[in-house]
Amino acid sequence: MSMDITFLGTGSAYPSPHRGASALVLRTEGECWLFDCGEGTQTQLMRSPLKASKITKVFISHLHGDHLFGLPGLLCTVSLNCNPQASQPPACVDIYGPQGLRRFLRVALVLSSSQLLFPYAVHELVPCGGQSPAEGQLDPRVTDSSDQLHPQEQPGQTIHLDTDSDCYTLFEDKQFTVKALRLFHRIPSFGFCVQERDRPGRLNVEQLKKLGLKPGPLYGRLKNGESVTLDSGQVVSPGDVVEPAIPGRKVCILGDCSSLVGEGPAKVCQGADVLVHEATLAEGHRERALEHGHSTPHMAAAVARACRTRVLVLNHFSQRYKPLISQKDSEEDDGGEADVRELKRQAEEALSGTGTLVVLAEDFLTLPVPLKRP
Amino acid sequence: MSMDITFLGTGSAYPSPHRGASALVLRTEGECWLFDCGEGTQTQLMRSPLKASKITKVFISHLHGDHLFGLPGLLCTVSLNCNPQASQPPACVDIYGPQGLRRFLRVALVLSSSQLLFPYAVHELVPCGGQSPAEGQLDPRVTDSSDQLHPQEQPGQTIHLDTDSDCYTLFEDKQFTVKALRLFHRIPSFGFCVQERDRPGRLNVEQLKKLGLKPGPLYGRLKNGESVTLDSGQVVSPGDVVEPAIPGRKVCILGDCSSLVGEGPAKVCQGADVLVHEATLAEGHRERALEHGHSTPHMAAAVARACRTRVLVLNHFSQRYKPLISQKDSEEDDGGEADVRELKRQAEEALSGTGTLVVLAEDFLTLPVPLKRP
Numbered sequence: 001m002s003m004d005i006t007f008l009g010t011g012s013a014y015p016s017p018h019r020g021a022s023a024l025v026l027r028t029e030g031e032c033w034l035f036d037c038g039e040g041t042q043t044q045l046m047r048s049p050l051k052a053s054k055i056t057k058v059f060i061s062h063l064h065g066d067h068l069f070g071l072p073g074l075l076c077t078v079s080l081n082c083n084p085q086a087s088q089p090p091a092c093v094d095i096y097g098p099q100g101l102r103r104f105l106r107v108a109l110v111l112s113s114s115q116l117l118f119p120y121a122v123h124e125l126v127p128c129g130g131q132s133p134a135e136g137q138l139d140p141r142v143t144d145s146s147d148q149l150h151p152q153e154q155p156g157q158t159i160h161l162d163t164d165s166d167c168y169t170l171f172e173d174k175q176f177t178v179k180a181l182r183l184f185h186r187i188p189s190f191g192f193c194v195q196e197r198d199r200p201g202r203l204n205v206e207q208l209k210k211l212g213l214k215p216g217p218l219y220g221r222l223k224n225g226e227s228v229t230l231d232s233g234q235v236v237s238p239g240d241v242v243e244p245a246i247p248g249r250k251v252c253i254l255g256d257c258s259s260l261v262g263e264g265p266a267k268v269c270q271g272a273d274v275l276v277h278e279a280t281l282a283e284g285h286r287e288r289a290l291e292h293g294h295s296t297p298h299m300a301a302a303v304a305r306a307c308r309t310r311v312l313v314l315n316h317f318s319q320r321y322k323p324l325i326s327q328k329d330s331e332e333d334d335g336g337e338a339d340v341r342e343l344k345r346q347a348e349e350a351l352s353g354t355g356t357l358v359v360l361a362e363d364f365l366t367l368p369v370p371l372k373r374p
Numbered sequence: 375m376s377m378d379i380t381f382l383g384t385g386s387a388y389p390s391p392h393r394g395a396s397a398l399v400l401r402t403e404g405e406c407w408l409f410d411c412g413e414g415t416q417t418q419l420m421r422s423p424l425k426a427s428k429i430t431k432v433f434i435s436h437l438h439g440d441h442l443f444g445l446p447g448l449l450c451t452v453s454l455n456c457n458p459q460a461s462q463p464p465a466c467v468d469i470y471g472p473q474g475l476r477r478f479l480r481v482a483l484v485l486s487s488s489q490l491l492f493p494y495a496v497h498e499l500v501p502c503g504g505q506s507p508a509e510g511q512l513d514p515r516v517t518d519s520s521d522q523l524h525p526q527e528q529p530g531q532t533i534h535l536d537t538d539s540d541c542y543t544l545f546e547d548k549q550f551t552v553k554a555l556r557l558f559h560r561i562p563s564f565g566f567c568v569q570e571r572d573r574p575g576r577l578n579v580e581q582l583k584k585l586g587l588k589p590g591p592l593y594g595r596l597k598n599g600e601s602v603t604l605d606s607g608q609v610v611s612p613g614d615v616v617e618p619a620i621p622g623r624k625v626c627i628l629g630d631c632s633s634l635v636g637e638g639p640a641k642v643c644q645g646a647d648v649l650v651h652e653a654t655l656a657e658g659h660r661e662r663a664l665e666h667g668h669s670t671p672h673m674a675a676a677v678a679r680a681c682r683t684r685v686l687v688l689n690h691f692s693q694r695y696k697p698l699i700s701q702k703d704s705e706e707d708d709g710g711e712a713d714v715r716e717l718k719r720q721a722e723e724a725l726s727g728t729g730t731l732v733v734l735a736e737d738f739l740t741l742p743v744p745l746k747r748p
């Protein structure tokens with residue numbers, strides 16, 4: 001099954017003509033999951049090969065505007081453009097994010113008299129004290145969502161930290177388990193870990209033929225891990241004819257942060273195929289980065305190292321870092337421009353010897369997440 | 375004094391890569407007033423020659439998302455980019471719009487933990503029953519803004535219809551009087567009328583010299599409308615040496631509507647230099663336009679005719695009408711494309727004989743509003 005990540009906005013703080021505000025799509029066959037939805041995400045989606053109508057789940061890392069302000073408009077536009085005759089509107093769009101998200105979305109949709117052609121539910125993560133300075137924590141009165149639901153809103157879950165695993169379990173289905181983990185930022189922030197289930201190894205058909213086994217129920221029994229005795233008395237064990245299981249892929253997408261919080265995040269993200277981590281500013285601005293709850297490439301690399309990730313994607317760049325291919329403004333030089341490749345070099349330097357690949361996110365970059373054939 | 379209008383978004387319903395969501399700037403020397411602020415307005419501003427930091431007043435015609443959802447992000451970005459050392463942050467950004475706007479903005483800014491470097495105030499217009507179908511009217515509980523203000527929020531006025539003039543007076547200062555007027559739409563909508571004050575005529579210096587008058591206090595007296603007696607006994611009356619007063623310009627910017635409400639709007643907009651009116655769909659889709667509370671070119675033209683406007687600008691086009699200069703997608707043809715020039719032809723047809731000029735709004739078009747020298 002194919003899986004890829006398309007970056008729709010890779011800039012920090014606000015959208016600009018050079019970099020959109022934070023948003024990316026994790027696509028598996030048939031479904032798109034949106035991670036963060038800064039202002040302008042719907043327009044970035046239109047510019048990409050993706051279809052907004054395929055979005056079935058949304059994950060918001062934290063409530064800063066550059067990750068959030070595009071969400072009401074995105075839902076409205078998906079609804080406006082979904083033609084109930086031509087295509088099935090989503091059964092229900094599930095939206096996960098920090099406490100306060102439900103009220104934000106409800107107030108925006110109710111006051112703008114927005115009606116949707118599909119239901120939605122907001123599942124809120126309850127942050128813990130240590131995820132931000134005290135002034136970054138919202139008064140429970142402003143996150144209160146006990147008033148009347150939006151007409152298309154379905155009651156959402158309230159999800160608390162599971163203290164055993166030190167993470168939040170969002171959902172598990174046939175294909176995926178999705179968890180959230182705690183991050184430290186100016187306001188409570190979360191990362192998301194998408195773990196695909198392992199899939200049983202394929203039958204080695206050539207080997208089966210050699211042994212004289214014909215397609216039939218025996219194939220299924222072998223695939224399920226049972227040994228089989230042939231008419232000849234020979235015992236065929238699954239290890240002889242079934243290839244090793246294909247381990248599920250793990251994609252970790254972290255929100256803005258200057259550090260992980262607790263032991264859970266590094267455990268949950270262990271062995272990630274792809275870790276998307278912010279690197280807002282270069283090492284030379286480390287103090288400034290910390291002050292704003294952000295990371296430098298070395299800090300991102302330290303997380304990648306602790307989690308032994310195969311690929312580290314740097315993301316959420318200060319708008320001073322122009323994209324490598326800046327189609328429009330090549331002649332412009334505002335003096336404050338900086339080279340985004342420097343961020344990559346710094347992360348690579350900190351990861352030398354680990355084999356971790358460093359990738360720079362760019363708007364509209366699609367990164368495949370290949371199956372791990374052992 | 376120069377005055378111009380720059381269109382930042384001329385599309386209806388949602389922003390697209392072809393047309394931004396609703397926003398335009400009326401610029402007079404030194405100040406920018408923003409009318410409507412759909413999602414992506416801040417990015418459109420960055421693409422334009424205008425500076426977001428010059429925005430001192432914002433007017434929101436109605437609370438549909440395509441006119442509103444860009445406002446929280448715009449304020450945040452203006453604040454992030456204002457350098458208190460280099461330039462004065464605005465004394466206070468005054469925001470005018472329908473009841474409910476105050477709560478929308480407050481909830482968005484509070485939940486996103488957005489701090490601003492300048493204060494803002496939301497002055498709410500109280501709509502009347504006849505501005506929308508009953509289902510378009512908001513429950514007073516959802517527009518209630520009696521809870522705690524945002525830290526940078528200053529108390530705003532609540533502005534009721536002045537039943538004598540059948541309009542709302544927003545403010546009057548040395549240069550301008552700004553009023554709002556009632557429109558009918560799916561939800562209550564408003565238009566704004568910016569009336570510049572008349573300015574006294576200039577002295578005809580050549581004529582004064584001929585009469586032997588030298589610059590001095592007599593000039594001032596003549597300019598103020600007094601007659602003056604020369605040493606020769608000759609009486610010079612202002613009419614001899616002062617050119618006629620220059621009438622103030624009038625710019626009317628209307629929100630989404632299928633009609634004006636009451637007698638006030640046509641009176642207030644009478645003789646407008648520029649009338650910006652929506653024309654979402656062509657005549658062939660009149661039923662659909664009405665159903666959604668929108669206008670066709672003939673309907674816009676009827677308002678222009680009733681108000682005897684000099685220039686009618688058609689605006690707020692269905693996204694099916696691609697811009698004339700579509701830089702990116704010239705090769706694309708999705709079949710649903712329509713010719714925006716047809717909208718202009720239809721308005722011109724309905725205005726033939728009136729002398730009213732019809733202009734098509736386009737993103738980034740700047741329309742000068744010249745002084746009316748009599």
Ligand SMILES: [Zn+2]
Binds near residue numbers: 066
């Ligand atoms: Zn951010």
Ligand SMILES: [Zn+2]
Binds near residue numbers: 062064185256
């Ligand atoms: Zn943030």
Ligand SMILES: [Zn+2]
Binds near residue numbers: 386396438440630
């Ligand atoms: Zn509209």
Ligand SMILES: [Zn+2]
Binds near residue numbers: 436438559630
């Ligand atoms: Zn509207």
